[in-house]
Amino acid sequence: MTVTVTQAAPREDLSPRVEEMLRQRFALHCENAEAYGTEFAALWRATADHALGGKLVRPRLLLDIHRALVPSADDSATVAAVDIATHIELLHYAFLLHDDVIDGDLTRRKRPNLIGELAASTPATSEEDSLHWARSSAILMGDLMLSAAIMGFARAEVSAHARRRLLDLVEQTILETVAGEHTDVALSHGIIASDVDTVLTMSVYKTATYSFSLPLRAAALLADSSDSAEATLQSVGRHLGLAYQLQDDLLCVFGDHRTHGKDAFSDLREGKETALIAFARSTGTWERIAPRFGSADLSLRDATAMRDLLRECGAERFVVGLIGDQLDAVYALLSEAELAGEISSDAARSILVSASRLEGRQA
Amino acid sequence: MTVTVTQAAPREDLSPRVEEMLRQRFALHCENAEAYGTEFAALWRATADHALGGKLVRPRLLLDIHRALVPSADDSATVAAVDIATHIELLHYAFLLHDDVIDGDLTRRKRPNLIGELAASTPATSEEDSLHWARSSAILMGDLMLSAAIMGFARAEVSAHARRRLLDLVEQTILETVAGEHTDVALSHGIIASDVDTVLTMSVYKTATYSFSLPLRAAALLADSSDSAEATLQSVGRHLGLAYQLQDDLLCVFGDHRTHGKDAFSDLREGKETALIAFARSTGTWERIAPRFGSADLSLRDATAMRDLLRECGAERFVVGLIGDQLDAVYALLSEAELAGEISSDAARSILVSASRLEGRQA
Known part of the structure; x- marks a missing residue:
């Protein structure tokens, strides 16, 4: 796409x-x-x-x-x-x-x-x-x-009304981010069982809310946009942020480590509960991944083997599909909002430019 | 007194x-x-x-x-x-x-x-x-x-002006409290050398600012008192807060542990850099205190011996004197402010009631 x-x-x-x-x-x-x-x-x-x-x-x-x-x-x-x-x-x-x-x-x-x-x-x-x-x-x-x-x-x-809305926004953002981080810690300790839905919800709260929904909603609020435009941008931010996080997960395992900033395979060494891992857990391949998952001293050879298993079990394909779903949702939300006159075509295009930058990271 | x-x-x-x-x-x-x-x-x-x-x-x-x-x-x-x-x-x-x-x-x-x-x-x-x-x-x-x-x-x-002042107050309070806590951690690791002045300054920032100066200044601000009244109450808060902390330090080592909430001798077991300890460090008695200071498994017998040494070297007397100095400073500040018409005699009395509750803790 x-x-x-x-x-x-x-x-x-x-x-x-x-x-x-x-x-x-x-x-x-x-x-x-x-x-x-x-x-x-x-x-x-x-x-x-x-x-x-x-x-x-x-x-x-x-x-x-x-x-x-x-x-x-x-x-x-x-x-x-x-x-x-x-x-x-x-x-x-x-x-x-x-x-x-x-x-x-x-x-x-x-x-x-x-x-x-x-x-x-x-x-x-x-x-x-x-x-x-x-x-x-x-x-x-x-x-x-x-x-x-x-x-x-x-x-x-800004006006007293706008400031009140900004305060509500940042308060809600901090609450969601902390809740997401708390769930992430619970997942890492096995206090909450890892499954794809839980991991995706956690990612939305922990990353998408403050990194994407917050800037988009703040922009809408400062622009005195309607409540419905702000709500649309909140959803857009969640989908974009989730796409961003999933891309990050893919890059860490499947990316060319010479061209992106992430430490190669660090998620596998740290035992991070990503969507890739949550999907793999639900397959028969997991028993071959589990023994070395989360080993701080994981060798490059073992990490590469684990990467191949994550490809083989369909986790990579699944996450690539999820990213596509998120971007599709963004396009649908923006088209609808543009048609309804909620946001201008210039604003919609500006968001799509951000989305396309996101896709560029996959290279 | x-x-x-x-x-x-x-x-x-x-x-x-x-x-x-x-x-x-x-x-x-x-x-x-x-x-x-x-x-x-x-x-x-x-x-x-x-x-x-x-x-x-x-x-x-x-x-x-x-x-x-x-x-x-x-x-x-x-x-x-x-x-x-x-x-x-x-x-x-x-x-x-x-x-x-x-x-x-x-x-x-x-x-x-x-x-x-x-x-x-x-x-x-x-x-x-x-x-x-x-x-x-x-x-x-x-x-x-x-x-x-x-x-x-x-x-x-409250009015926009009062809210701005409240925000400045809480921001300054958080900064000082964090700075005090940071110094406390540095003292506990020996990154900053322990002496009486450093420990007292740390206590003012870490405890007195938010526990005493903040409520007093917020009261003044909400009462629309003058800037000079607020400044007086800030100083009063620092002295009261320091007296409170010093009292706490005394209680932990010399208090009757059946009648106060603190864990007996916990400061000695944790190696806490209190004014008592900072004073003792400057005396010849310190070499007899040092070997067991900060031992997590300090016995009641050793703790009692350490307490006696802290009395013998003059640390207890020194800290009791410091508390008196703080309360004297409070009385002087309040008398002056009352004379200058900065605060009412009722307000001054109210603060003295708080101070007398503080003295009651020594029993």
């Missing part, structure tokens, strides 16, 4: 404004932190290093859709959109930090994450002490990032 | 309203959580059990001072005060949860805390897995409590 869309004429890319706002915020936080001691200031500087320089996927999504919804946005509307987009990036970083503590991760995209860096640079007496220090720091910094994100929504320079 | 104050005529105790509001909130959250699965709903119910039934020290402080500052508060002003008091209690519980994860605590006041209860009731395969599940749940629930607390400030039904 290929999405062919005509790009609109290029307009100013607003994401550098988000990056600049993030940079200024962190500079101010680093400066203020000095009053609380050198270790706390060092934590802020390390956090700024890790939080800046990301791809700003979520802010871009919000800003692209917002502009498509309000092509003639005045400066104050654009400033408000950049502001909310920036705070969505901070929310993302808050979730990453606590996720990394919970998952015990020390790297992200093959480089040390904040925890890995703090643990390696700390003159603590033992490895256990260094890890405790690094993880405690990440819990605390995650609290500050979460707090900063919510503050950004609470202080948005 | 004894504080003798005449209590004002008894007025309605507003803390049951806080308890009722907490109860309603948790009931609603538990109901909503059902949509996200049985494990998530169970987490909410367990959290409600642990978060309810506390002594509501912080809400009471806010409500007592607010009433003293605005004796004729109308119903909407009282509702706003009860509302903010309730959200300060949620903030307290958010900090407790993350603090317990960081400190590895499984009990509070001699009973299992949320983490201890979740770990004991989980059918996970190993103790390590049960603890990971319980701590991950506490990190996530702490995020929800923190989020709920900030939301409460953001949605306060």
Whole structure:
């Protein structure tokens, strides 16, 4: 399935404004932190290093859709959109930090994450002490990032009505994301049995809600779109986000590891309950996959064999089909909304461009 | 030192309203959580059990001072005060949860805390897995409590100006509390050297700011007091909070363990860097305390010997003196503010009543 869309004429890319706002915020936080001691200031500087320089996927999504919804946005509307987009990036970083503590991760995209860096640079007496220090720091910094994100929504320079809706939106988003993460931890401990439906629902809550539905809904809300348009964009976000997560799962096992950022086969070594695995569990092939699934010392040879079994049992084909289903649902939702006059064709196209970027990741 | 104050005529105790509001909130959250699965709903119910039934020290402080500052508060002003008091209690519980994860605590006041209860009731395969599940749940629930607390400030039904000030206040409070906790972790790992000044500053940030300065300042702000009155109450809160923490440190080592809630000598077993210990480190007696300080299996006999050494080296006397200094500073600040007409004598008396309750804990 290929999405062919005509790009609109290029307009100013607003994401550098988000990056600049993030940079200024962190500079101010680093400066203020000095009053609380050198270790706390060092934590802020390390956090700024890790939080800046990301791809700003979520802010871009919000800003692209917002502009498509309000092509003639005045400066104050654009400033408000950049502001909310920036705070969505901070929310993302808050979730990453606590996720990394919970998952015990020390790297992200093959480089040390904040925890890995703090643990390696700390003159603590033992490895256990260094890890405790690094993880405690990440819990605390995650609290500050979460707090900063919510503050950004609470202080948005929009009408009182819009601000109330933004607060409801971010509250609901945090609840769903936490519920998804909680289910993910329960799955990893076998406290909840793994099946395809549970894993898909978990992925929607844990990833799609804050990464896709939140930016889309915030854009709609800032554009003063109708409730039904916002509801459509919420559904679109869920399907897009699920497609994104499923693509990620496929890339980790079947992708060309030289061309994407993920650590080859890390999901198999960590025993991650993806849709691929949930499907494989329901087949007769599972008993040949199970013995080495989740082995931290999985060899490249074993991982490759496991990959072949996931192909053989139909898990790869199943997940590719699921991704197609999600994108079909997006097209259907957008066509219907466009026909009903809920959203403009420009906005629908803008979302399809995002979807096509998503497909490009499969290469 | 004894504080003798005449209590004002008894007025309605507003803390049951806080308890009722907490109860309603948790009931609603538990109901909503059902949509996200049985494990998530169970987490909410367990959290409600642990978060309810506390002594509501912080809400009471806010409500007592607010009433003293605005004796004729109308119903909407009282509702706003009860509302903010309730959200300060949620903030307290958010900090407790993350603090317990960081400190590895499984009990509070001699009973299992949320983490201890979740770990004991989980059918996970190993103790390590049960603890990971319980701590991950506490990190996530702490995020929800923190989020709920900030939301409460953001949605306060007060003027736009007052809401902005409330948001600045809670943001500053969270920053200081996190900075204090971060320093506490650094002290416990020896990353920052322990001395009396560092320990006292840490205690002010970690405990006094959110437990005392926050309720006092919020009361002042809701009462539309002057900036200078609010600044005075901030200082009063720091001194009161420090006195409270120092009292707590004394109780744990020298108190009658049958009459207070703390686990006897737990600070000595955990190697907690209190002002008592920081002082003792500066004396020649320290070399006799050091060898067993922080031993998880400290016997009652060894703990008693350590207590005697802390008395002998002058640490107990030093800390008792520090508490007196804090209370003297409170009296001086209040007298000055009363003379300057910054706060009423009723408000000053109300704070002194809180201070005298504090002294009662020493018995």
